[in-house]
Amino acid sequence: MNVGLEHYLVVSALLFSLGLLGVLVRRNLLVIYMSLELMLNSANLALVAFSRFNNNLNGQVMVFFIITVAAAEVAVGLALIVALYRKHQTAHVEDLTTMKL
Amino acid sequence: MHDLLFYLFAALTLVCGFLVVANPVSRNPVTSAMFLVLTIVFMAGLFVLLHAFFLAAVQILVYAGAVMVLFLFVIMLLDLKEEEQRKVKRLSLVCGLVSVGAIVAIFVKSLLATIPGTGRLDPRLEGATLPLGKLLFTNFLLPFEIVSVLLLVAMVGVILLTKKDLK
Numbered sequence: 001m002n003v004g005l006e007h008y009l010v011v012s013a014l015l016f017s018l019g020l021l022g023v024l025v026r027r028n029l030l031v032i033y034m035s036l037e038l039m040l041n042s043a044n045l046a047l048v049a050f051s052r053f054n055n056n057l058n059g060q061v062m063v064f065f066i067i068t069v070a071a072a073e074v075a076v077g078l079a080l081i082v083a084l085y086r087k088h089q090t091a092h093v094e095d096l097t098t099m100k101l
Numbered sequence: 102m103h104d105l106l107f108y109l110f111a112a113l114t115l116v117c118g119f120l121v122v123a124n125p126v127s128r129n130p131v132t133s134a135m136f137l138v139l140t141i142v143f144m145a146g147l148f149v150l151l152h153a154f155f156l157a158a159v160q161i162l163v164y165a166g167a168v169m170v171l172f173l174f175v176i177m178l179l180d181l182k183e184e185e186q187r188k189v190k191r192l193s194l195v196c197g198l199v200s201v202g203a204i205v206a207i208f209v210k211s212l213l214a215t216i217p218g219t220g221r222l223d224p225r226l227e228g229a230t231l232p233l234g235k236l237l238f239t240n241f242l243l244p245f246e247i248v249s250v251l252l253l254v255a256m257v258g259v260i261l262l263t264k265k266d267l268k
Contacts, residue, residue: 003107006212008151011111013208015118015140017201022122024197027190030130030176031121034137037168038118041144044160052151057232060153061241064233067156067163068248072255074168078175079262085179 008049015042029081029091033074040070103150110146117143130176134169141165155230 015038022035044063051059085091088098117140121133141164148157237245 003104006215007107007111008147009212011114011147013205013212014115017205017208018115018118018122020204021197021201024200025194026122027193028130030172030179031133034121034133034172037137037164038121038140041141041164045144045147048148048151048153048156052153057229057236060156060229060233061236063153063156064159064237065244065248067159069251071163071168072252074171075255075259076262078171079259082175082178083262091179
């Protein structure tokens, strides 16, 4: 059986689920952030697969933009984590309860 | 050959992705970061199989290069040794598994409902750097410029955020 669009979509969906599991289960801010990257990457994979199997390059341009925005987002997010760590000396989500009522 | 490589890369991507999220041996963030690098490299392999050569190169350069170096730099900077000991809470594990199971069920249901497409691929899209570049500088010129401004804004924002004493 030839590998088609569905195979790539299954891989993408599984990878997205893994990322979601990481965001929900892990309690370290940095690992949560890495899981977010995993989810973004799975969306990229789905877009590239769609672009390939529909003979349309717009999906790949979209992935290019997603990678760029993700790089900017990682830089800002990590700067926020560093600033937070400097204030509270922790990168553990259960210790960050400043906004709790 | 293509099928074999697909299954190889897909399996390796998923295994490494799992080890990023739930490594049974080590809870160290550095281990997670290293497995994330591996996941990204194998995903670049999948991109090559999809004939997105330019994106595979960009994926390795930007993600495995720049982004992961940034991650490792921050992990080393924060020195998170004592965080390894904490346990995962039972409640959060159950909630996480239930919601992930629900998402997977939705994906499976919608995938089963699709009709397999006809496998006619356009050979003009081989080695997509040239057409991608043309598209990027004609149809997508405005988003391209906006993204460059976004990168500048992010750079200034990061410098401001990490300053010791904000005035």
